[in-house]
Amino acid sequence: MRRTRIARAAAVTAVLTALTATGCGGGSTSGGSNDNPEELTYWASNQGTSIEHDEEVLRPQLERFTEETGIEVNLEVVPWDSLLDRILTATTSGDGPDVLNIGNTWSASLQATGALLPFDEETFEAIGGSDRFVPSALAATGAEGQDPTAVPLYSLAxxxxxxxxxxxxxxxxxxxxxxxxxxxxxxxxxxxxxxxxxxxxxxxxxxxxxxxxxxxxxxxxxxxxxxxxxxxxxxxxxxxxxxxxxxxxxxxxxxxxxxxxxxxxxxxxxxxxxxxxxxxxxxxxxxxxxxxxxxxxxxxxxxxxxxxxxxxxxxxMVAGINIAVFENTDNRDGALDFVEFMTSDETQRALNAEYGSIPPVAAAQESEEFATEELTVLRETLAQSAAPMPQVPxxxxxxxxxxxxxxxxxxxxxxxxxxxxxxxxxxxxxxxxxxxx
Missing domain, CATH: 3.40.190.10 (Periplasmic binding protein-like II)
Incomplete structure (x- = not known):
């Protein structure tokens, strides 16, 4: 990961470094990206019952991505109690992953560091368009009036x-x-x-x-x-x-x-x-x-x-996990290909069904796995009566x-x-x- 925008990230991170990880919810300590276009480093949040469970859930999908694109994904599942600290350290050092999960309540705070890739109209088009996402989930991706620096991955209510x-x-x-x-x-x-x-x-x-x-x-x-x-x-x-x-x-x-x-x-x-x-x-x-x-x-x-x-x-509150790209990744095209893959209808159905969460991609919700009494109530809540936490730094x-x-x-x-x-x-x-x- 190239070390750019470090000063801007540090200014905001200085306000946050005393905080504990309090989002909605590991691997090696090195974990940085490199300039190999055939590799990506991905920090996934711990969504399952254990780190091992997450690896079992994610590996088949990552292998499918590699088969489709030829890009190997170096997976690291990060525990919640260290995820925010790891991300903040990466925003100041520049040594982080290419793609990462964040608790969606952190979106505006991390957006303010300047370390994450903004999803403007062109970038959204590269992953299939912003209109694929449920509006309430998309509202929890950054400050109003700014291009978000993450997109929804798993939704909860x-x-x-x-x-x-x-x-x-x-x-x-x-x-x-x-x-x-x-x-x-x-x-x-x-x-x-x-x-x-x-x-x-x-x-x-x-x-x-x-x-x-x-x-x-x-x-x-x-x-x-x-x-x-x-x-x-x-x-x-x-x-x-x-x-x-x-x-x-x-x-x-x-x-x-x-x-x-x-x-x-x-x-x-x-x-x-x-x-x-x-x-x-x-x-x-x-x-x-x-x-x-x-x-x-x-x-x-x-x-x-x-x-x-x-x-x-x-x-x-609009609960859930967003997926983001570090702006100074050396493999931006591959990172966006990975985000597109992770938010595709097929992958969304598979992962959210495993985790018992709701796909924030509207088309992926149209599946019987998400028609249970529980998920119907939560899905309707997310669509009709949920609001994002304050989107301020x-x-x-x-x-x-x-x-x-x-x-x-x-x-x-x-x-x-x-x-x-x-x-x-x-x-x-x-x-x-x-x-x-």
Whole structure:
């Protein structure tokens, strides 16, 4: 990888280097590209149950690409806990892959480094055109008004998963459609060893995803039109308090969930310790833990019963993975051929079916693999009521600072502290001051 645009990348990366990888979601430490037009280096994010699982899923597709083009692909599956750091290091050093996966919530932050190839009209045409992609997924590829520097690869959305047997035993016939109904149902289902809802209270990305959705429903944007942070507005305080109150005031979340950060809430749901779960495409994980699709239902994430002024009908962030090209690759044509291949209808159907995600390529969705109850709900959510996370360069900081503030609030609640509006505002004000500082 040639070392160009390093100074521009470093200016933005300096703001981001203190962050942890908080996206939506390895190999050698060398991994740089070279000037051989018959080779590419590809950093794939860990989408499956393990690094080995990803390699098993991806290898057949990469071999098919090599057969079609003659280009060998050096694959490296990067764990989520190191992916952002690896990418940021590559943007400043210039020593990175030709093609890479990024969490789509990082799109604007990484776009601002100048290290990724912009997809202008001509570049989009080289991969089949921008109109092939679902508009909501394409909206999570960079700042509005700029050429995106990534394109969608795997799409996800949040759904409300509910245990059919526990609902039936409690005489509950329908999943809740509003948060008020969810609390009422959760209280009915909270009994002894079972709680109404499971959350990941110590997970920064899970926290901030819900902060965004509740914020949209309350009319909070977290950034103003000039890109300045607005973390502690009354709307933001109300939004985050409502979410934390599932544990703090409503008592439908187990206090131990305040320490969850490694998908333990999925396990609690799968084992009957929780009757409901808010998650992105949980089906594969649930089946790996012994549940069948007949054991659980999937419904849209609830809305407010009485939306406040300015509230939006949003019930999911646009979740997923984008694929990007380093601008200073020595094999730009081969890299774009690879992006075209990975976003082709055939490859999209194969990979998204393996991972239990939704193809962001519209034509690829027209397949029976994506017509299950779960994926139908998530697909409709993605198309109709999902919105991208803030597309600003400071988005990654927002994730870390607000997600951490929420983790602290959950810890306080689990410790018996009352979570007041002032307590929420103080945490958010501190996060905003840290951003501004």
């Amino acid at each position: 949040y759904g409300l998963y509910y245990n059919k047997q526990l609902f039936a035993e409690a005489g509950i016939e329908e999943p809740p459609a509003t948060w008020e109904e969810l609390v009422e149902v959760g209280e009915q289902l909270t009994d002894g060893d079972t709680y109404g809802l499971a959350v990941e209270g110590a997970s920064i990305p899970e926290n901030v995803h819900h902060a965004f959705v509740f914020g949209q429903q309350h009319g909070a944007d977290f950034f103003d039109a000039e890109g300045n942070p607005t973390f502690d507005t009354p709307e933001a305080v109300a939004a985050i308090k409502q979410y934390v109150d599932f544990l703090a005031a409503d008592g439908i979340v187990a206090p131990g969930n305040a320490e969850y950060a490694q998908n333990q809430s999925v396990s609690d749901f799968a084992t009957g310790k929780a009757a409901m779960l808010l998650w992105q495409a949980a089906g594969t994980s649930l089946e790996n833990q012994g549940m069948t699709p007949d054991d659980y239902g999937v419904a849209p994430v609830p809305f407010q019963a009485e939306p406040p002024a300015g509230g939006e009908a949003i019930n999911s 400071e988005e990654s900081q927002f994730e870390t600072l607000v997600g951490t503030a929420m983790a602290q609030l959950f810890a306080d609640a689990a410790g018996g502290q009352e979570i007041t509006e002032d307590a929420v505002r103080d945490r958010l004000t501190a996060a905003q001051q840290q951003m501004q500082g």
